[in-house]
Amino acid sequence: MNTAGLALQGARAAAPAHEPALRAQAQGVEIERLSVRFGARSVLDDLSLSIGRGEFLTVLGRSGCGKTTLLRFIAGFVKADFVAGRLLVAGRDLTHESAHRRNLGLLFQNYALFPHLSVFENVAFGLRARRANAADIARRVADALKLVQLADAGHVMPAQLSGGMQQRVALARALVIEPDVLLLDEPLSALDANLRASVRSELKALHERLPNLTIVCVTHDQDDALVLSDRTLLMRDGRIAQIGTPQALYDAPADAFVARYLGVANLLPPHVVFPVGDARHDERDRLACMRPERLHLVPLGQGHLHGTIITVDWYGPVLSVSVALDAAPETPVLVTTARGHGMTPEKGARVSLSYEADHVILVEP
Numbered sequence: 001m002n003t004a005g006l007a008l009q010g011a012r013a014a015a016p017a018h019e020p021a022l023r024a025q026a027q028g029v030e031i032e033r034l035s036v037r038f039g040a041r042s043v044l045d046d047l048s049l050s051i052g053r054g055e056f057l058t059v060l061g062r063s064g065c066g067k068t069t070l071l072r073f074i075a076g077f078v079k080a081d082f083v084a085g086r087l088l089v090a091g092r093d094l095t096h097e098s099a100h101r102r103n104l105g106l107l108f109q110n111y112a113l114f115p116h117l118s119v120f121e122n123v124a125f126g127l128r129a130r131r132a133n134a135a136d137i138a139r140r141v142a143d144a145l146k147l148v149q150l151a152d153a154g155h156v157m158p159a160q161l162s163g164g165m166q167q168r169v170a171l172a173r174a175l176v177i178e179p180d181v182l183l184l185d186e187p188l189s190a191l192d193a194n195l196r197a198s199v200r201s202e203l204k205a206l207h208e209r210l211p212n213l214t215i216v217c218v219t220h221d222q223d224d225a226l227v228l229s230d231r232t233l234l235m236r237d238g239r240i241a242q243i244g245t246p247q248a249l250y251d252a253p254a255d256a257f258v259a260r261y262l263g264v265a266n267l268l269p270p271h272v273v274f275p276v277g278d279a280r281h282d283e284r285d286r287l288a289c290m291r292p293e294r295l296h297l298v299p300l301g302q303g304h305l306h307g308t309i310i311t312v313d314w315y316g317p318v319l320s321v322s323v324a325l326d327a328a329p330e331t332p333v334l335v336t337t338a339r340g341h342g343m344t345p346e347k348g349a350r351v352s353l354s355y356e357a358d359h360v361i362l363v364e365p
Contacts, residue, residue: 027053028214034085043069045238056207056215058225061235071218076102090180105174109186111166113158119169120154126177144176164195184217255364259289266290272327286362292336294359303352312345321345
């Protein structure tokens, strides 16, 4: 199997000619009006979602928001008191299809490798279950291991590998069956910070090598969403809070929840931020959102807002400065500044903050 084979070769089942909307989504994932309840608790509430072929979608949200249930629904693992909705993958209605017949690749956070089997046999497991012939297994496993840069590790046992290498084995096992969709459940959570960054880069490079592979990744890590995603889905209480590119969610959050979840957000009453005469000054139903990097520390009197520095935290090349504003002392404002650029902040110093009004976003509370 070559890379093109792993990258999926079009739909395995064509959509009916009388359903053009369905045909347009035939290569990806379509979820229609999904609701899931456990007893009286609603986990997913009338959720509809379209994921395009070749798209990398990350699903973010707090614990209990429904993101893992969404992934398990696609995989066919949801067992609940009430499930309603429709699932189409690559043009096939899989709503009532058993999990093993869905042709999906799964990568769990604990990797679930068989410790008594070699790397080769771990990757070959799904192919053997599908009764592929020996020659086909050998070729496809070799190609999958090459794809994840473990071409020479087929004879090695999992215990001899690092955490990052074990994850790559699990990824090869998920890819070798040529899945319609690759589902990732917190794939980086078991790795330390440095290894997470490295494996995150490898996942991004892998998707670039397989541009037709649809990937749905559940994660709690904002960096995963910012680095990996074509689009990010942020969930709240079983519903979609906002969906769009990571940049759109960061730069134009729909409300205060989205603003706070994806990065640090300073949220202030508009009359504090906008001058008299600006139409936004009298806004009463929304908050003014300013990202810390959009604010600049300047000498007192030279900026728009004035206050006192209450903390200065050092994060290597970046300083995070908290300022109590004269106009809103109960809501400290965070400012991030590159170390060695501009004025040197000191705790207790009186300063002003400057910013561009166009960089301020009005959001729902």
